[in-house]
Amino acid sequence: MHFSISCGLSFMCVTALLFLPEQGKTLEMVCCVSVSTARIREPVKACYEQMEDKFPDCKRYAYILKGNSGRLYCVDPDASWLPQRLQRLKTRGINCTVL
Helix, strand or coil, X not given: CCHHHHHHHHHHHHHHHHHCCECCECCXXXXXXXXXXXXXXCCEEEEEEECCCCECCECXXXXXXXXXXXXXXXXXXXXXXXXXXXXXXXXXXXXXEEC
């Protein structure tokens, strides 16, 4: 097989793996560089936990809550209201995915 064809097929395979959904979820790369303690006023449909220093440019520990509108909220883990909100999400079957 020619080198250019091999490279092209390899690139397509890697690209497909990056964009395949995991258990019905689409892959989203989000990095919170700043966080807020403000309450979120809309219903939340997904939760992510961004670990500190997991990715080179993401140096902040944060919770990322995705509202029903699709908007992403970067939440300070020390926000006073967050533990109660996470518990309510858990009772609805929404657990935070660690990034």
